[in-house]
Amino acid sequence: MATQHSRSAARIMMAPAVILLLGWMLVPLIMTLFFSFKKYLPLRGGDLGWVGFENYVRFVTSSSFWPSVLTTLVIVGGVLLITVILGVLLAILLNQPMWGQGMVRILVIAPFFVMPTVSALVWKNMFMDPVNGLFAHLWKFFGASPVEWLTQVPMTSIIVIVSWQWLPFATLILLTAIQSLDGEQLEASEMDGAPPLARFAFITLPHLGRAITVVVLIQTIFLLSIFAEIFVTTQGAFGTRTLTYLIYQRVLESQNVGLGSAGGVYAIILANIVAIFLMRIVGKNLDA
Amino acid sequence: MGQIQLQQVTKSFGNVEVIPPLDLTIEDGEFTVFVGPSGCGKSTLLRLIAGLEDVTSGHIAIDGTDATTLPPAKRGLAMVFQSYALYPHMSVRKNIAFPMRMAKVSQAEQDKRIDAAAKALNLTDYLDRRPGQLSGGQRQRVAIGRAIVREPEAFLFDEPLSNLDAALRVGMRMEISELHEKLKTTMIYVTHDQVEAMTMADKIVVLQAGVIEQVGSPLELYRSPQNKFVAGFIGSPKMNFVEGAEAAKYGAHSVGFRPEHISVSTTEGTWQGTVGVAEHLGSDTYLHIHGVPGCDPMTVRASGEFTVRHGDTVFLTPDMNHIHKFDADGLRVS
Numbered sequence: 001m002a003t004q005h006s007r008s009a010a011r012i013m014m015a016p017a018v019i020l021l022l023g024w025m026l027v028p029l030i031m032t033l034f035f036s037f038k039k040y041l042p043l044r045g046g047d048l049g050w051v052g053f054e055n056y057v058r059f060v061t062s063s064s065f066w067p068s069v070l071t072t073l074v075i076v077g078g079v080l081l082i083t084v085i086l087g088v089l090l091a092i093l094l095n096q097p098m099w100g101q102g103m104v105r106i107l108v109i110a111p112f113f114v115m116p117t118v119s120a121l122v123w124k125n126m127f128m129d130p131v132n133g134l135f136a137h138l139w140k141f142f143g144a145s146p147v148e149w150l151t152q153v154p155m156t157s158i159i160v161i162v163s164w165q166w167l168p169f170a171t172l173i174l175l176t177a178i179q180s181l182d183g184e185q186l187e188a189s190e191m192d193g194a195p196p197l198a199r200f201a202f203i204t205l206p207h208l209g210r211a212i213t214v215v216v217l218i219q220t221i222f223l224l225s226i227f228a229e230i231f232v233t234t235q236g237a238f239g240t241r242t243l244t245y246l247i248y249q250r251v252l253e254s255q256n257v258g259l260g261s262a263g264g265v266y267a268i269i270l271a272n273i274v275a276i277f278l279m280r281i282v283g284k285n286l287d288a
Numbered sequence: 289m290g291q292i293q294l295q296q297v298t299k300s301f302g303n304v305e306v307i308p309p310l311d312l313t314i315e316d317g318e319f320t321v322f323v324g325p326s327g328c329g330k331s332t333l334l335r336l337i338a339g340l341e342d343v344t345s346g347h348i349a350i351d352g353t354d355a356t357t358l359p360p361a362k363r364g365l366a367m368v369f370q371s372y373a374l375y376p377h378m379s380v381r382k383n384i385a386f387p388m389r390m391a392k393v394s395q396a397e398q399d400k401r402i403d404a405a406a407k408a409l410n411l412t413d414y415l416d417r418r419p420g421q422l423s424g425g426q427r428q429r430v431a432i433g434r435a436i437v438r439e440p441e442a443f444l445f446d447e448p449l450s451n452l453d454a455a456l457r458v459g460m461r462m463e464i465s466e467l468h469e470k471l472k473t474t475m476i477y478v479t480h481d482q483v484e485a486m487t488m489a490d491k492i493v494v495l496q497a498g499v500i501e502q503v504g505s506p507l508e509l510y511r512s513p514q515n516k517f518v519a520g521f522i523g524s525p526k527m528n529f530v531e532g533a534e535a536a537k538y539g540a541h542s543v544g545f546r547p548e549h550i551s552v553s554t555t556e557g558t559w560q561g562t563v564g565v566a567e568h569l570g571s572d573t574y575l576h577i578h579g580v581p582g583c584d585p586m587t588v589r590a591s592g593e594f595t596v597r598h599g600d601t602v603f604l605t606p607d608m609n610h611i612h613k614f615d616a617d618g619l620r621v622s
Contacts, residue, residue, distance in 0.1 A: 188369055191340070191366065206375075
């Protein structure tokens, strides 16, 4: 009796949040679907009626579609690779007892609090500027000619900027995971004759498996839609146009809402494909 | 061979000296138990022998060769931890194989040793399971299996049974004792439970605050404890100490009688007292007697049939053949 009663009470109390979330998700989704079947050019005549799948066909046959998908995947993959590898190493480092540990941990987490736009601006103007940037000065100090980061190696630059932002997140999750590792397991493996690298490979890394999965999944969700870093730095030029950025250009620069909406639907499909692959690869770590 | 020798070994954590200079020799094939209350340094001592902690000064020799600075893996010792420390993501087979894999033992030899260990420890049906799917006793056996396959010079056990329930503990106690009989390897076993120490050991080392109070066979410690600490620690229930004027009658600062060396009667005896709590175990009854001069309460063992009730008056007579006398410093006087 009590359980049934409390269950229905729980449902009623959860309802507002669920309805709000559902509306929050459904309204934009339905609007996107609605516009994707229309020829809608706000500055050139507005709503010009239904066009069926024309927008979808145009978007996917455009010469910039597949490169943008590839760019998106390269950025997501690159950032994941860098943040997970460096995150594991940093987590191990921060887990060592040292002087000023609390302070260092806060400093490491700090980049996560900087807004994407701000951090991209800081990187662009203070580090990567070929005339005044710190990197330019460094290069000159060693007698090399400064690299024009955002034009010569634009993808690398963006991956570096985004990785810098997401590294604290990965480190934080992995650090908490590493702290829960049973010290006796490490000691047991030490007694079993495992050298430090083997201890890392056979004990620490498998222990971190679940945390790495969480990092990969959460970061992928956010990285598929990165925008500010590209907007502030290259504006989608030099092969840095991701799918998100392409959609932005279609909607706002070409003022073609219908075409952009069709792109939005493709982005949803791409995200789902990536999600399915990820769950296949790393999802089993979340079981048990 | 597995003789372990400690010479003037000390250990300090910062300014805190956990183990003052200590000498101890553990002979080859001996089952040695380190016993003492919590925080007495027995686990630290074991970790020093294992090499998981560095000695602050002194020397550790294994088989006559100096091992003071050798890393744990090179000492040829295997350890069973209190938490079992199994690798959760590996199957039982892989857990047991791990030390051999690290030592680059051939696959055929690995399989042979795993099968032998699994058979000896009743783990054959569980080899493909994960540790998480096993019960506490089974995990304990896997941990022992992982130690056995290394064919070490000596086994180190760090309170291995303290996470098991009472019935399992008794069973595992027997299994470890049998294992020792079979392997004849040196074993060092740390516990705070004096029953485990008494039932398993060839030699017991009683520790208090990092100092060895007494070393001897279980019965030696039971019959002639060298001081009051050992006397009180070994034996269950605890020895009764009679102090003050009553003890002076026996020519000592305090005298001790074990509960099983005091006879109870409802009619006559040396001391008179009233029954407090009576613990009926069936085979025996432990009575807590109040009002005995110099010792309150005094615990005595009576037969299971002895029925007295709370508040009854009883008379106690100590067995003078089993009197333990101690001087003012708590040392034994004969």
